[in-house]
Amino acid sequence: MTGGFPRPVISLPHAFALLVLVALSGCSLFRPYQTPAPIVEATVAVSAPENLASGPEAASAPEPASAPQPPEPKPAPKKPHLTIIRRPKPVPPPPVPASAPVAPTPAxxxxxxxxxxxxxxxxxxxxxxxxxxxxxxxxxxxxAGPGGKPQEVVVNLQGFMGVGDRKADFPWSAVRINTQAKTPAITLALTPAQLQIPDRPKAGAPQPGTSEASPTRLPLLDADVERANGAKVGRVVDVLIGGGADPLAVVLDVSGTLEKRRTIAADWSALHFVTKNNALEAQLEMSDQQIDASPAYANDQPVRAVSPAAAGPAAPAAPAAPARGAQ
Known part of the structure; x- marks a missing residue:
């Protein structure tokens, strides 16, 4: 067919080369746009030519060597910080007033x-x-007789197997005391005639040693010891006799009605023998406080015989305290 526009003819090699060019041009499209660097005109300064005819420069003198510096001292180690705890001072006791009287020692x-x-x-x-x-x-x-002088000792004479026991009185002048333990305490220094066991008294007749107190006689065992005002002090339960057959003390039962039994030893010299109500009796002037202060009597301990303390001189009066506010 003829006529119209002519049709270009592209060969295969040319088409492949075209595609490659298109691809390369497409890759440049994805690059970021970079601002072109400004153009700076460089100005070169031309220095004047040096005077070539000048002589060589004199060499400078060498610097003296500096003295070696001493080493820097090491800083001292820091001391640990101690926390100081301040304790409160104790409160001093209040001062004793100088005018306070000194209490006297009780007698x-x-x-x-x-x-x-x-x-x-x-x-x-x-x-x-x-x-x-x-x-x-x-x-x-x-x-005991007037004045407390011992007169007689009452002895319970032994019978046969406890049968026929009876009491007999012997003069105190014949009593001898043995102070050694585990031996008979009393020896009767009498003649054989005087030591004849008396006949048994007739029925109804008073037996020796059992008579009541009279103005001249006082059987001591179980006798009450009183004060001068009639208040009872205690009851005699025993008598302590020294080696010379002289009484040293009496043991008194001073227990109350509801108290545990308590005994004390009262010095013989503290007793007063007086005739009262037509009978001889023993008196002891000791108050309840003195009795309570007396040491107890014990069979296996040294005996502390008590007597009322002598009244000492009156204590001097304490000086009067100055009036409050006086200068």
Whole structure:
């Protein structure tokens, strides 16, 4: 067919080369746009030519070597910080006023006299023997006369197997005391005639040693000891006798009605023997406070015989305190 526009003819090699060019041009489209660097005109300064005819420069003198610097001192180590705890000061006690009177030392209520064991014997139930050493009975009482002087010893004479026992009075002048333990305490220094066992008293007749107190006789065992005003102090339960057959003290039962039994030893010299109501009686001026202050009597301990303390001189009066506010 003829006529119209002519049709270009492209060969295959040319088409492949065209595609490659298109691809390369497309890759440049994805690059970021970069601002072109400004054009700076460089100005070169031309220095004047140096004077070539000038002589060489003199060399500078070498600098002197500097002295070696001492080493820097090491800083001292820091001390640990100690926390100071301040304790409150104790509050001082209030001062004692100079005008306060000094309390006097209280006087003792009783005086004591120590009796060592082995220097005395007890009267009640002590064995009584004859000079030949034969035991004839046991002491059960002592009879005191005016002024408290011992008059008689009452002995319970032994019978056969306890049958026929009876009491007999012997003069105190015949009593000898043995202070050694585990021996008969009393020896009767009498003649054989005087040591004859008395006949049994007839029925209804008063037996020796059982008579009541009279103006001249006072059986001590179970006798009440009172004060001068009639108040009871205690009851005699025993008598302590020294080696010279002299009474040293009496043992008093001072227990109350509802209290535990308590005994004390009262010094013989503290007793007063007076006739009252037509009978001889023993008195002891000791208050309840003095009795409470007396040491207790014990069979296995040294005895402390008590007596009322002598009244000392009156204590001087304390100086009067100055009036409050006085200068």
């Amino acid at each position: 003792p209520l009783v005086q004591t006299h120590t009796l060592e064991r082995g220097t005395f014997r007890t009267l009640l139930d002590s064995e009584v023997q004859k000079p030949d050493g034969k035991v004839v009975g046991r002491a059960v009482d002592m009879v």
